[in-house]
Amino acid sequence: MAEGWQGEVGLTGAVLAVAMAVRLAVGLHPYSGMGNPPKFGDYEAQRHWMEVTINLPAKEWYVHTERNDLGHWGLDYPPMSAYQSYAHGLLVRAFEPAAVELGTSVGYETESSKDLLRATVLVSDLLIMFPAVFLALRAIYPHAGPRRRAWALAVALLHPGFVLIDHGHFQYNCISLGLVAGAVAAIWRGRDLLGSCLYVLALNHKHMSAYYALAFFAHLLGAALRLPTWRSSATKVSALGAAVVLTFALAWLPFLGDRDLALAVLRRLVPIRRGVFEDYVSNFWCVTHVAIKWKKLLSDQQLAKCCALVTAAACAPSVAHQLLRPSRRGLLLAALNCSLGFYLFSFQVHEKSILLPCLPAALLSLEYPWACLHFAIVSAFSMIPLLQKDGLELACAACVVIFISAASAGGEVLGPRRPGREAAAAASLTAMAALSAVKAFASPPERYPYLFDLLISALAFAHFACYFVYWNVELWARHSGTAATKRD
Template identity: 30%
Template sequence: MHAILVLATLVKCLLIPTYHSTDFEVHRNWMAITHSLPFSQWYKNATSEWTLDYPPFFAWFEKALSSMAALMDPDMLRIQRDPLFNETVLFYQRGTVIVSELVLYWGLCRYLKVDRTTANALMVASVFLHPGLWIVDHIHFQYNGLLYGILVHSLVEARKQRYLTCAALFATLLNFKHIYLYIAPAYFVYLLGAYCFIDGTSKFSVARFSATGAVVIAVFALSLAPIIYTGQVPDLVSRLFPFTRGLCHAYWAPNIWALYAGLDRVLIIGAKKLGWAYDVAAVASMTRGYVGDTVFAVLPTVEAFHTLIITVLVQMLVLQVMWRKPTFDNFISSLTLCGFASYMFGWHVHEKAIMIVLVPYSFMAAKSKFHLRVFTILSSAGIVSLFPLLFQIQETPIKVLLTSMWYMTLFPGLCYCLQTKLRELLSLMECLYIMGLLLVGIFVTSGHHLIFGDQYEFLPLMLTSVYCAVGVVYGWVMLMYAHLAQL
């Protein structure tokens, strides 16, 4: 693992000058807010459009980063409406991502000590070298490595049956980024079944339940008490849960709603030819931008409460297995599927959220041929769905090379460990689907421009989203079937 750390760090350093998204300015602005303003103004300041919209622990993390940034260049911490970018900002922020990802490295090393099989060692290394993390963190720019590191540490504690530490770490994670509410039901049921019910019996321990609750409440109190004291609760809630946004992001995350939206587009064509009634004003709504209610021209409009009901029902179904048998393997499977349910059916899901499925499911992929098969399909579709984040042509060789090397190392190695021939891992249709991803990539990169020129600008993103959604939905159905077969 140490050699992998050194090699990965060197490559990440080479990626420093590559493309970066608006998230670069988002996090710089958050550093400026936490450094220059009193705590009482952190969630109120709106000088820039990139307001602070993560929970308090992440805000304090930005505060710590700003303290070091001030020693390098105080101008980096100016609060201003327009973006600020220079070489100091570039190198400092890229460096903080690389350093913070050591939390993930440490967690993976701890996980490997619990299970030292060759297959698990290969999978652990693959998580640290995951193309999704390279794309989202080290090029596009975010701090997911730090957050998934905390998640892995909590999984290690769960596997070691240190349940209170597991609960404390997950509560900490929730106060770093609230997207992990997706998997909170899995933690609740697992801790309840594995810890609060003594030794798998029906004997419920009030003391253990109280201790778990006290640990979680203590973490949330540490995070939220200053928010309550300074009267920022309404500001925090409105920023963490912006329900004014539409069902789909500007680029549709490849989930069930991408297929729904894609079907609506197809039906529009049919409506025009057959004279059906449709909402003309809705035709452009799906590519309108970041905010606004998403409506459909032909199909019924989906509201936020619809997505909430579907997500909760699917999660409740998933959790039945762990409730009956709260083992660690069922915990990982349920955790993955709870995150998957939110990704599949949630409101305004971002494409980057696929990582909340791929990272925990990685730890299942080394256990059987079936899980490796599903993981192959999900990884293929999930990683390709992240490619549009790096839309500049000069980043194309980088994302393709990183992904190809990861694939050529991981999957043959895991097949060998599981005594499975690589050519027998997938069915013919599954192989053809993955080959289709290559064709989609070629079309998006060059084929669309050659065929259509500047027309149909929406088509590359729509095609990527819908095609990747087919693989993601297929993988979800397979995993759900295997999970629920235990009932």
């Protein structure tokens, strides 16, 4: 038993070392907005939020003042992101004060500040995402064995999207995704209150985590309603509600004393003015806009309502399943289906939003290895227009090759060869590789400058739509009633 534990520690250490090395290597590449004034990009946004939060009181973080120009990357994430920016800003100021000097550091770019900010993402990944995914996989697959769990950990931590967006493009998705993974691990262990609190923290770090909200709500409510008595159900629901409200209150505490300030924060989080989509993204509204000019047919407010209705309908089967037949694996599939439904149909979706369904897919890799591996590659492919804009084409190709190499090492996990499945996967990968090469090396027609972006979005959307149907069918076919609960 001791030898088994030592073996798992060794395998896990090796996976973590490779994951760290890949992140460091990607961090050597360009980032969003590098050398591109006056707005620069996401790197400047994150740096600016550090500048604002460490130099101004909380009451000025989300409002336009002489010292805080919301026109230049105004803070538009929930309070936990602001606190994260504050903590990282203190760290950056300790080593390079000029990088976060109020008012004079706009567009600040040096090699040392780049290294410092890259380090803050790396530390966040190491402290939150890595342990959370490790604990989630141990909870989900307690009898899988060290080698299989190490393979699943490698698949999750070497996921091209997780690496490229945070350590290339420059974001901190590892924090909110790590908190969600921690919530899954807690719920799997029967600690629903802790899981609820962790999920609320994730939601208050990035409000895109709302993609999971219906799945978590339905599962926890469904499980509570299955308790032996109405009294025990009411007690459990009350406890969960209290945990959620208290966690929200603590996260928003600096803003709750002033109603106008709290509303100002909320207004910053709702991007209605930005339209149903901006750049090309692999979802329904963007892909079908070629034939149906949604932006001309409907106002932004009308489109927002339409998106809300269609998204709710897309999530309804998973919500109904978890209310009627809650199970822990069902929660993962419901989270996958709901987050993918939000990506495909909700309002103002970003390319990087595909990372949200990628997390539950990665956690299901030992149950659906081929589907989850292919889904990860498609998700990276869908972000090529964004990554090319950042100068990350080479990094993307390298990350995909490393990911496929790591995945190929799990021969016994992948199971026996199936010619039909492998032929379909080969055709899909060939089409994605060919279109990626065309995007990288060819020039689009002058009349259609975004033709290649549209083709990438359309091909990725077709894959995502198929997976959305597949995983919804899987949820109802394989995780039904008492049998599903026993298998968990």
